[in-house]
Amino acid sequence: MLEIKDNIFWVGIKDWELRRFHGHELSTHRGSSYNSYLIKDKKTVLVDTVWDPYQEEFAEMLEKEVGLGHIDMIVINHMEPDHGGSLGHILSKIPETPIYCTKNGMETIRGHFHRDWNFNIVKTGDCVNIGSYDLVFVEMQMIHWPDSLLTYVKGANVVLSNDAFGQHYSAQSLFNDEVDACELYQEAEKYYANILTPFSALVKKKIEQIKGLSLPIEMIAPSHGVIWRDNPMQIVDRYYEWSQDYHEGNAVIVYDTMYEATKSMAQAIGRGLEKKNVKYKLFNCGKTDDSDLITELFKAKGIILGSCTVNNTMLHSVGGLVERMKGLRFKNKVAAGFGSYGWSGEAPALISRKLEEAGLTIVMDPIKVKYRPTAEDLGRCEEFGSGFAEKMR
Ligand code: FEO
Numbered sequence: 001m002l003e004i005k006d007n008i009f010w011v012g013i014k015d016w017e018l019r020r021f022h023g024h025e026l027s028t029h030r031g032s033s034y035n036s037y038l039i040k041d042k043k044t045v046l047v048d049t050v051w052d053p054y055q056e057e058f059a060e061m062l063e064k065e066v067g068l069g070h071i072d073m074i075v076i077n078h079m080e081p082d083h084g085g086s087l088g089h090i091l092s093k094i095p096e097t098p099i100y101c102t103k104n105g106m107e108t109i110r111g112h113f114h115r116d117w118n119f120n121i122v123k124t125g126d127c128v129n130i131g132s133y134d135l136v137f138v139e140m141q142m143i144h145w146p147d148s149l150l151t152y153v154k155g156a157n158v159v160l161s162n163d164a165f166g167q168h169y170s171a172q173s174l175f176n177d178e179v180d181a182c183e184l185y186q187e188a189e190k191y192y193a194n195i196l197t198p199f200s201a202l203v204k205k206k207i208e209q210i211k212g213l214s215l216p217i218e219m220i221a222p223s224h225g226v227i228w229r230d231n232p233m234q235i236v237d238r239y240y241e242w243s244q245d246y247h248e249g250n251a252v253i254v255y256d257t258m259y260e261a262t263k264s265m266a267q268a269i270g271r272g273l274e275k276k277n278v279k280y281k282l283f284n285c286g287k288t289d290d291s292d293l294i295t296e297l298f299k300a301k302g303i304i305l306g307s308c309t310v311n312n313t314m315l316h317s318v319g320g321l322v323e324r325m326k327g328l329r330f331k332n333k334v335a336a337g338f339g340s341y342g343w344s345g346e347a348p349a350l351i352s353r354k355l356e357e358a359g360l361t362i363v364m365d366p367i368k369v370k371y372r373p374t375a376e377d378l379g380r381c382e383e384f385g386s387g388f389a390e391k392m393r
Contacts, residue, residue, distance in 0.1 A: 001038070001061065001065045002174060004037075004158075004174065004175075004219065004221060004227055004229075005156050005158055005218070005219055006156055007039060007040045007041060007156075008037060008038075008039050008040075008153060008156055008158055008221075009037065009038045009039075009040065009065075010035060010036075010037060010174055010221075010227075011036045011037065011038045011046075011058075011061060011062060011065065012033050012034050012035040012036045012037075012050060012223075013033065013034045013036075013050045013051070013054045013057065013058060014031070014033045014170045015031050015032050015033060015034065015051075015054075015170060016031045016170045017031060018031045018032045018168070018170070019031075021082075021168060025291075026168070026194055026195075026291050027289050027290070027291040027292065028168040029289075030168065030169045030170060030171075030183065030187060031168070031169070031170030032168040032169065032170055032224050032225070033169075033170050033224055033225060034049075034050035034051050034054065034082055034083065034223065034224070035048070035166075035221065035222065035223045035224065035225075035227075036048045036049055036050050036058070036083075036223075037160055037221060038062070038065070038066060039130065039133065039153065040066070041130040041131035041132055041133050042130060042131025042132070043072040043073060043130040043131055044066060044070050044071050044072050045071075045072065045073050045074070045075060045130055045135070046062070046071050046073075046074045046075070046090075047074075047075040047077065047151055047160050048075070048076060048077050048078070048083045048084070048160075048162065048223055049074075049076075049083060049084060049085065049086035049087050049090060050082075050083070050085070050086050051081060051082040051083075051085045051086070052081055052085030052086050052088075052089070053085075054086065055085065055086035055088075055089035055090075056089070058086050058089075058090075059086070059089055059090055059093065062090070068090065068093050068094050069094060071090075071094060071097055072097070072098075072130075073097060073098045073099075073100060073120075073128075073130075074087070074090070074091075074097055074098070074099050074100070075099075075100045075101070075135065075149075075151050075160075076099055076100070076101040076105055076109065076147075076149075077101075077105075077148065077149045077150065077151055077160065077161075077162035077223070078105070078145060078147055078148045078149065078162045078163060078223070079101070079105055079108040079109050079112060079145075079147050080145060080163075081112070082223075082224075083162065083163075083223050084108075084109065084112065085112075087099075087109065087113070088112075088113045088115070091115075091117055095117065096118055097117075097118065098118045098119075098120050099117055099118060099119050099120065100120045100122050100128065100135075100137075101119065101120075101121070101122065101147065101149065102121065102122060102123070102139055102141075102147050102148075102149050103121050104141070104145075104146040104147040105147035105149060106119045106121060107147075108145070108146070108147045122137040122149070123137070123139060124137065124138050124139045125137070125138075127154070132155055133153050133154060133155040133156055134153075134154040134155060135151055135152070135153060135154070136151070136152040136154050136215075137149055137150070137151055137152075138150040138151075138152065138206075138209075138210065140161075140162070140164060140206060141202075142199050142202050143163070143164055143196065143199050143202055143203055143206060144163055144195055144196055144199055148162060148163065148164075149162065150162065150164065150210075152215060154215075156218070156219075157215070157216045157217055157218040157219070158217075158218065158219045158220075158221055159215075159217055159219070159220045159221065159232075160221050160223075161220055161221065161222045161223075162222065162223045163195070163222065163223060163224065164196075164203075164222060164239070165188070165220050165222045165228060165235045165236070165239065166188075166191060166222035166223055166224035166225050167184060167187035167188045167190075167191050167222075167224055167225030167226065168187055168190075168191060168224055168225065169183065169184060169187040169188075169224070169225040169226060170225075171183075171184075171225075171226055173226065174226055174227050175226055175227055175229045175230070176226050176227065176228045176229055176230055176235075177229060177230035178226075179226055184225075184226060185238075187225060188225075188235060188238070189238075189242070189295060189298070189299075190291060190292070190294075190295045191224070191225075192239065192242045192298075193242075193294050193295040193297075193298035193299075193328075194291050194294050194295065194328075196239075196242075196243075197298060197328045197329065197330065198327065198328055198329045200242070200243040200244070200245075200331070201243070203239055203240075203242075203243040204240065204243040204244060207236060207239060207240050207243070210236075211236075217232055217233060218232065219232055220232040220235060220236070242298075245331040245332035246298065246299070247299060247300060247301040247332065247333065248299045248300070248301070249279070249301050249392075250278065250279040250280060250281065250299070250300055250301060250302075251273050251278050251279070251280040251281075251300060251301065251302035251303070251304060251388070251389070251392065252280065252281050252282075252283065252296050252297055252299075252300040252302070252303055252304070253266045253269055253270055253273075253280055253281070253282045253283070253304045253305075253306070254282075254283045254284075254285050254288075254293065254297075254303070254304070254305050254306070254318075254321065255282075255283075255284060255285070255305070255306035255307065255318070255338075255339075256284060256285050256286040256306075256307050256308075256314075256315040256317045256318050257284065257286075257307075257308060257340075258308050258310065258315070259308075259372075261308060261340035261369065261371065261372050261373055262306050262307060262308045262338070262339050262340045263284070264372075264373055264378065265306060265338055265339070265340060265367070265369055265373055265377075265378070265381045266282060266304075266306055266338070267282070268373070268378040268379075268381035268382050268385065269304055269306075269338065269381050269382070269384055269385035269388070270282055270385060271382050271385060272381065272382035272383060272384060272385020272386040272387070272388070272389065273385040273386070273388065273389050274385075275382070275385075275386050275389075276385075276386050276389030276390065277389075278302070278389040278392060281296060281300075283296065285317045285318060285321050286315065286317040290320070290321065290324065293321065294324065294325075294328065297325065297330065297333075298328075298330070300333065301332075301333060301334065301392055302333065302334045302335065302388060302389075302391075302392045303325075303333055303334075303335045303355070303360060304335065304336050304337075304338065304385075304388060305318060305321070305322065305335065305336075305337055305338075305351050305355060306318070306337065306338040306339045306347075306348070306351070307319075307339045307347045307348075307351060308339050308340045308341060308347060309339060309340075309341040309342070309344055309345050309346050309347040309348075310347075312344050312346050313346060313347060313350060314339070314347040314350055314351055315347075318347075318351065319354075322351065322354040322355060322358060323354075325355075325358045325360075326354070326357060326358040326359070329358075329359055330358070330359060330360060331359060333360050333361070334360065334361045334362075334363045334388075334391055334392055335352075335355040335356075335360035335361065335362055335363070336352065336355075336362060336363060336364040336365075336366060336367075336384075336388055337349070337350075337351030337352035337355060337362075337366040337367075338351075338366055338367045338368065338381070338384065339351065339366075339368055339369075340368065340369045340370070340371070340372075340373065341368055341369075341370060341371075342370070342371060345368050345370070347368075348366030348367065348368045349366050351366065352365075352366040363388065363391035363392075364384060364387055364388055364391065367380065367381065367384045369381070
């Protein structure tokens with residue numbers, strides 16, 4: 001238990017070993033943390049819990065630090081199991097404790113635990129006095145679940161933002177001014193790219209709404225990673241940028257290859273981009289961490305995706321990636337497909353169609369090369385890259 005601000009304590013769990021999250025979907029190279037907070041005012045308030053594999057450790061800590069019987073109310077900002085998962089275990093010991101959550105939160109809690117408890121539904125602007133502080137609630141619907149909620153501790157001027165502004169980052173310190181800023185931003189951006197991109201329009205509107213309230217904000221304490229104590233609005237400003245069809249102007253070439261023909265096409269396309277002074281990065285998606293790759297695609301203006309043809313389609317690493325891009329609903333990006341083939345050669349056109357379905361703007365007809373590229377073929381690939389560069393302007 002660590003006091004983060006006057007009578008507000010971090011009571012979370014640091015998960016140093018976590019390497020995949022959301023099942024196996026997301027990589028977490030630097031672990032994560034499940035940040036729960038305890039406010040000791042006239043009322044003692046628990047805000048969020050931790051992932052249920054840690055529920056016993058969590059309950060024991062609370063028992064030791066405050067005594068579970070002294071908790072007067074529980075706020076559940078979000079019932080995804082990494083935050084609400086220990087609620088059932090805690091309530092098995094203190095079943096009458098009032099739970100404050102959104103209406104969707106109540107339904108989600110019921111859906112997870114199949115139990116009815118002492119629910120108190122809150123909406124945006126609702127306020128609960130807990131002594132010297134007031135808790136003010138702001139609904140964060142679809143940022144990133146229907147139940148999501150933000151709790152503002154008025155008086156302490158602390159935002160308990162749950163997933164928003166978080167990072168899968170387990171560090172020795174809990175504060176942004178005491179960790180490596182480069183690591184912190186890598187993780188914050190990866191979190192946004194992989195989890196929040198589909199909801200960017202809502203993120204933008206919500207930030208405008210919150211800024212419009214002119215609340216004094218001295219600290220933003222998310223439910224993963226470190227707390228923004230030094231210049232907390234820096235991460236809000238970054239989110240505002242990321243929420244507006246963000247890109248950094250560069251291209252990313254992604255491919256998978258069987259006998260390096262598609263790889264040599266990718267390299268030639270890169271040379272074509274370079275001739276036109278477009279910066280690019282090159283990845284074999286069969287060998288690259290998929291969540292890191294999504295972060296690179298999030299930052300790109302142009303995406304060129306290639307695969308050789310196998311069994312009349314693209315390699316599965318490329319198919320999986322483009323399906324993931326479809327779910328993330330990237331905006332304001334241009335794209336094209338390419339690939340080598342031996343006889344039927346469907347992959348480049350299929351990739352192009354899938355990229356279009358994913359919401360990207362196709363700016364070049366797909367290019368394909370039969371068997372191993374000749375010098376002439378590679379020249380065509382270079383021209384393709386240069387042509388793509390022109391379309392990026
Ligand atoms: Fe960190 Fe949406 O759970």
